Each structure stands twice: as structure tokens, then as C-alpha cells.
Amino acid sequence: MFTRDAFVGWLQEKKLMGARCGKCGQVYLPPRPYCPSCRSSEMEWHELSGRGEVAAFTAVHVAPTFMEKQGFGRGKPYATAVVRLQEGPGISARLVGVDAARPEEIKVGTQVEVDFLEVEAEGGKQVDLAFRPAT
Amino acid sequence: MFTRDAFVGWLQEKKLMGARCGKCGQVYLPPRPYCPSCRSSEMEWHELSGRGEVAAFTAVHVAPTFMEKQGFGRGKPYATAVVRLQEGPGISARLVGVDAARPEEIKVGTQVEVDFLEVEAEGGKQVDLAFRPAT
Amino acid sequence: MGKLARGVAVVGAGVSRFGAFKEKTSRDLFVESFQDMVNSVDKGFDPGEIEALYLGNFSSDLFEGQGHTAPIMAEWAGIIPAAATRLEDACASGGVALRQGILAVASGAYDLVLVGGVEKMNNLPTEKVTDTLAAASDTLYEASAGFTFPGLYAAIATAYMARYGITPEYFMRVGIKNHNNGKLNPKAQFQTTIRDLLEGRKAKLAAQGKPVPDWQDELDFLRDDSANPVVAWPMRLFDCSPITDGAACLLLVSEEMATRFTDRPVYIIGSGQASDYPLHTRSDLTSLGSARLAARQAYEMAGVTPRDIKVAEVHDCFTVAEVVATEDLGFFAPGEGARAAAEGRTARSGDRPINTSGGLKAKGHPVGASGVAQAVEVFLQLRGEAGARQVPGANLGLTHNVGATGGTCTVHIYERR
């Protein structure tokens, strides 16, 4: 099943997995059960390189409740980004290894690589998807 | 302002207040700011007799969260009813002074009178609207 | 209600499996019904040609914390940039989505419209579902009085019982009948009869060495508080539709292009919609005014009468609702609906088959999808594709979809020519 739960399950194993259409080869991230290109549902899991670039980003100062619980908010911003992967598809994810308090210094186009962020969430420890400037 | 807040405010003073159209005389319960009969908004407050009859009722065993907090639910049902007032309009309200565990004995058509129920709610004590069999 | 500028036909219909699916989200359910619909189109078509999605959904907001659901469903079905619009009228969300799809095609704006419905209800615990469904009532003046959603229909039942002198057993028979139908529907949430459940319970207790109740028939079972607990008297567990995850899809096209898709289109010849007050502001609690008016609009548009209808899917969110529906639709006189059900007239083999799909009671009731799923059943029946539950010679069908206690009602009439 190419569901959100399955995608999050892979993340816990520190794998960035998309879905690849077995019929036409199109790669989807987030994964999805049905290929809009060729109308097939013969999907298979496909691990992504995790390398890409920042297409857009922000530094959030007024945070949602779940990020406030992680200690972020007014006075302690965090960065999050739209990342375009080398394989084509894009994804929204946290952007780490940058100074969210100095957003002027973060650049669109920055090359990034995947990072798996261990955070304390309501249900205990979990791994969230993130990217950091490529080394 | 003929709002829910104002209606609840009157209830706290143990008054059942509807809105009466100053132009055509129609009485509305719940109160409303605008008369659909004559398209006027010249409303005034109008106290109702509180006497009426049970048009329909139920005994609730699977209770909403706020009633569970008052101790009701499986094993301790409560009755609630649609009451038609002598003045014409109807209202939904708790039905007390009846045995909710023996709903077969509660009759549609029972004459009732208003009762103001003091309950413990989240924000502290409050008065809820209820009716009981008329004496 | 004026005459529509052009006719509309259904050329495809699909439904997901109904049930409780922990791992599936709305979008997964929707795709499942979408694929089923695509596969149903006899001559095939390119889904990329779909111009608009009208999506019925009651409250993905409260059930899944997700608003703006329509473009997400459009994305998952692969029909971006088609206009995607969510419609909400509580449990009639599917019916109003269908109606808007019809009007959109009739207006000339679109030739090819997807009507969908989806609800994912099993993320929340039952208590929260009770609270969420109560949001379909007037929360300021009904829910605040302790009325739950089953409680409101229970109140209708007490008014009906008092007026027509009947007992709760009449309602129970509706549940028995709908479970009998649900057993024959491979997409239904409950594919078991009440008799099956009774026998199964007996066998289980015997195997555990416990005392076995002396249930002689289904009514014995349903009258037993332990087997069939009261939810809101006189509505018990088996009077209530379940909490269901599910989705449904219909493909609507303008009448003149219908045969491009199939040689067996189902034409929508009548449509009606009306609204009503909360219960406490109505003069009659034994009938839904919105249903009577929507039915009149639909019959007038279709130029048919209640006796012409061969199969009907009506809104049995609670058993009493089906009884009232069969009267509001003119199938039976006021007060006769309960007796007609008890006499088996609404069974598959009766003169007036109602809810051959199992209805909301046995098929399941994913609220925003139900109005669309009803149309899927009628589509199958009119095309002779309803399998073991097929009603022979069904050429004219009807769907009746109610929001809350009739705050909204839509009625649609379908014809196979």
C-alpha cells in the first residue's frame, strides 16, 4: 500500500522512498497508489538519492502547535523548504544546517542532501524528513 | 443583540426569553435578529410562559463528551425533548422529572413546564434549559 | 424549479470497499472508487478529459484535520487542473455534489464531470465521532440540549410511534431487511444477516461453555439489551448505520455524448433539493418537509409518479429514517411505511424494493460518500449489473439523500431507455 503511513514507516528506517510506476517508470514523491500518467496502479517502492536543491524556503516565527511543542516559535524560528530532487519530483521538508534566524543568508538553489531528523513527538521519538546543505 | 450569548445570559437569570418582532408580532424561540415573516429587524425580548408539551423525546445512552462529563452515558441515560410551547414556537431542551431508564413510560403530549437546571460545566456552574412534567 | 437546458447521463460508476480501514486515508479510498469507475466505462475514455470534480464530503476537517479536500482528490486521481469543488450538506453532501454536477453539465460549462464522495471516519474514537456527527445538527440549540445525532432520529421515532401507534419492532424489521440485502453486496461493510449474527453469537457462547440465550428469531435478538444495546431510545445499535470509511464516483456527461462512452447510459431525468428547519421549529415531526419538496421537484421534472419507480435507495441512517422516507417519497401513505416494511413489501422480493445495496445500515455510511454510492447502486440495478441482489426489470430508479434530520434533502430519478 503506497500510503502516508507506509512512507512514514520508511522514514523511521531512514529511507526516502517514493513510488515508481511499474508500467511507465514515472517516479512519485510523495508516493501514491495510482499513476496519473499512464493510469496504472502497478506501483513499486523506489529509493531516492536524497540529493536535490532548494526551490523555495521560509523561516517560520509563528509556529504551528506541534512545532511549538518542539520548542520553536517567536524568538526561535525554524526553516522549512520545498526541495526539488535530482530525480525530478519535489517534496516539502525541514531545512537544517542553516541559520533560520538569518534567512537572508539562505539561498534558493542551494544544493542539499537528505537528513533524517530525530525529534520528540507526541507519540514518542520519531524520524522527520529534512534536508541540509550538501557537503 | 438577539444572539445565542444573550439567550444564554437570560437563562443564567432563569428566564426563558424569545424575540418578538416589533412590526408583525411573531414570537421566535430561539431568538433571532431578523424576522423572516415581515423582513423586519425590530426585535424585542419577550419572556415565554415556559408551559408547553412534549412533541418528541429520547433517552440518550451513548452521550456526547460534554454530557459524559456530567456523569451520563451507558448505564445512566438522560432524557431530552423537543417541546412545543403554548405560544407556538418550539425548542430543544433537557427533560427532567422523568425516568430516562424507563422511556416507555414517557409520553409524547405530556404537559411540561420550564425548569432551569444548575449544572457543573467546563467554565464552572451554569444554568441549562430544561422542562419537567407540569404540576 | 425550471427546466434544465440540456440532459445529463451517467456513463460510469464506482465504489470503494466500505468498512473500517486503519491505514487508508481519504485519498486512498477515493482513488479506489475512481479506478472502479474508470473500469466501468464500457467503451473506455481518457480520465484526463474530465473537466471538473464535484466532491461530497461532510467533514474531512474534523475527521482528518484536512480541509480543501477537493483538489487533493483531483490530484490523487490525476485530473489536475480540472476545477475541483467540495460540497457539504452533512450526510447529504454526496447528493448535493451529484446535483451540482448535473447543473454544471446542464449549464453548458462542462461536458464531462466527475462526481465523487468520500469520508474517512475511523480515525477518531467513537466518542469523537458522536461529537462530530452532532456538528451536523444545530450545535447552538440542538446539540447543546444533549441531542446526539441518533437522539434526533430517536425523537422522530417517538413522534411517529405516538402518532401511528406502532412499536420499535417495526423499525427493527428495516434493519433485518437491509442486512439481508447487504449480505449480497461484495462492497458492503456488513455482509451478514442478523440471523447470521444471532447464530454466530449463539455458537460462540456455546463454545465458551456460557449460557446460550433463547433467541427464537431476529426480533428476540434485537430486543435483547445485551445483544442490541440502546443508543438513544427507541434507536438501538442495529437501528443505526455504522461508522464507515468509503468513497464513490460517478461519471456524468451531457446527454448527446453519452453513447460515446457506453451503449447503456443511465439518464438522470429528475433532480430536486430543499432545506428545512431544525426539528424544534417544525410543525410535523413524522415527515421531512425537505424530502417531500425535493421529491415533488424530481417527480415533476421526470414526469413520473412514485408508482413508476422500480428500485430506490433511500437514506436509512437510522431505521426510522427509511420508514419516513418511503412515505415522504409517496411510496406509502403516512403511517403505512412501518407496516409496509413489516409486511416485506420493501424487501428485494416485495412490490417496492428499497435499499437493495444494504442501505446505509448494512452497506455502511461514509457520510459524504453515501449520496453518491446510492446512485452507484441504482446505476448497477438499471443496467442489470447488481448480481445476486438484482431486481428484475428495473428500468426506473430513485435516490433519496438526507442531510442531518432533513436540514437538506436531495432526490434524483434515473432511467434506462
Place this chain on the structure above:
Amino acid sequence: MGKLARGVAVVGAGVSRFGAFKEKTSRDLFVESFQDMVNSVDKGFDPGEIEALYLGNFSSDLFEGQGHTAPIMAEWAGIIPAAATRLEDACASGGVALRQGILAVASGAYDLVLVGGVEKMNNLPTEKVTDTLAAASDTLYEASAGFTFPGLYAAIATAYMARYGITPEYFMRVGIKNHNNGKLNPKAQFQTTIRDLLEGRKAKLAAQGKPVPDWQDELDFLRDDSANPVVAWPMRLFDCSPITDGAACLLLVSEEMATRFTDRPVYIIGSGQASDYPLHTRSDLTSLGSARLAARQAYEMAGVTPRDIKVAEVHDCFTVAEVVATEDLGFFAPGEGARAAAEGRTARSGDRPINTSGGLKAKGHPVGASGVAQAVEVFLQLRGEAGARQVPGANLGLTHNVGATGGTCTVHIYERR
């Protein structure tokens, strides 16, 4: 997109006061706008003749715990049993309600339709509003990454700044302009200019004997973190529309009966709607694909070009959104919108007046009502009734209403003949 079967006109329009009103519920706000609409109908009419209500509302579910809002609004306005349907596409809910009202009249089903929009947002504390608005994004894949709603538009701003080499000050100028307009709108939430706010803040600090900042102009004030804190960089407080309670109503009739209501009807000559993916699945983040497509549909239906439009209300939920909108609508070339705003071309006195009402920024943004309220402003402008903010000779107007980050967009074009 086909041709509509018949034409549609707006013959009445009304709006409630926008702001934060603790004691008012959705129904109170709706009635206020309904009465304003009724009073606007030059020749009068019987509201009981209204056949249907199409209601835009984003999430009364989450904001007030109330679903099935449409029949409640119909009840409070006194138009039961008219069919009452809620439409939801996040912040484009009002725009899609308008579009469905148009299609319903065009279909022939109705002659007289009420289009409404309402949102009551100030029941919840600000944190909860942030969470609730995030429900309009893809909660599984956008909100979960820490994107708030301002954050998503901030991301669009960074892409735009990088591509076209501009600074956040360009966006600030949009806010200054919209506050200048809002000052002239007696229904607006903020009837103050940024200059007023700046002077007021200075005077207050001086009166308190505190150090007075050396703000030379509005940009100095807006660049100051203490006066204008960052919400999601580069979007600051004065780049964001506020949390607003409000409602709006339009009365639509078939073109042929328009003069029964007024000698000055406003005709709807173009309508478009499209959907799009979440940001991360788009190839271009500096333009909204749904807006470009909806605009093309509307221009084609209307047979006009961008340069013909005299006044436009565009969706400035954030200042960057207005810049992008003016490009997507073809008013300015890609990358030129920011400069055009800075040069004053979109001011009331400019060659391309945008958001004369104050826009969502200053008039306020009760999300489900905004798309309808935009049409109310254009109605007033085209009839020469916009008072101090009137644009002389406005005979052709446009509204552009976006859901979330363009998951949905509707565009409408209006003409005074």
C-alpha cells in the same frame, strides 16, 4: 469550457462589517450581510422568492464546531425551504459558491439565487487559527513539514525574489497601498493607513515618555522587527491578512429578468475555475497555474483582454500573492508585478487599480466570505457606488479568488452595460 446556456446578472450585493466580533456567530454575520443585500436591490423584491443559497464557508466545523451551515444560514435569512448548499475550497470557498450560483442559474434550474459567504474566525485563539488555516494545505505532506499557511506564501516569495532579484520592500508597498484603500472603506476591518499607524505609535511612545523610533516613512516602520515582526520570512505581520469575522451576499438572477430588480444590473460575462498541485509538485513557484488557467477561461468567455479591465479585486491573503496575481491575470509581465506595485500603478490613481476595497489585507479576510465580498466591491465600483474609493468610469471589473496556495482559483469578469 463550453458556452453558458443563458446569461446571469448581479442585482443586489451586501456585506457585513468586517472585524473581530466576540458576540456574533456566523448566523448573525450572515443576516447582517443579507439585509445589506436586500436593501441594495433598487426596485425591491420578496426574499421569499429566492430558490437556492450557495454558501461559501471554509470551516465552520473547525472554527465554531458547526457543520451543515448552509441550511442554518437559510433559516436565519428566512428563505427555507430554498435549496441550501455549502461550498468549500479553502479561501476560494466564496469564489466557487459564486461560480456554482452562476452555473445553477445558467442551467435553467433556478432564476433567483442567493450567493453567500461567511466565516467566523475569532472564536479561536491565534495559535489554533494558525493550525486551522494549515488544514487548507496538504496536511500529510506540507503542514507536516512545518509549513504554516503564511510559510507557504513566504516560500513563494523567496522563489519570486530569487528569480526576479527583488527585496521584501516591494511586497511591503502592496500592504501600504491596500491600507490606503481600506481607510476609505466603511466596512473594512482596518480603516487606517500604515502612515496613521506609524504616527499613532510615535505619539503613544512620546506620551509615555519612551524613546521614539526614527521612522522616516512607512518602509522604515515596516522594516522594524518590533513594529512589524516576522511571521514567516520574508512575510511580516503587515504582509499578512488579518483574522476576520464577516459575511457577504450577492443576488443573482437570469439575465432576462434582471431589469425587474434594477435598471443598473451588473452582468457576469466571464467565469473560470481550475485546480493545481501542492507547491512541491509544481515546476514554477512564481506563478499559480490555476490562476492562469481560470483567467484564460474567464477572458475567453467574456471576450475581453486584461487591458480592458478597469478595476480588479485580487486575492492578497499575503502581499506576495497580490504581486503574483497581477502577473497571472495578465496585467503585468512575469517579474513586473512587484515593480508595478512599487511604482504606484496599482493604486487607486494608477493605470491599473487593484483592491480598491482595501483587499484582504485591510478590508479583512473572513476566508469563506472573501470571494463573495470581492464581487460586492466590483458591484459597487461598476455602479459608481464606491464612495471615496470610486474609480471613475469603471465599467469592466474582475475578481480573483485563491484557495490555499492555488490548489483552487476562480476568476470572474463583470460588466456594466
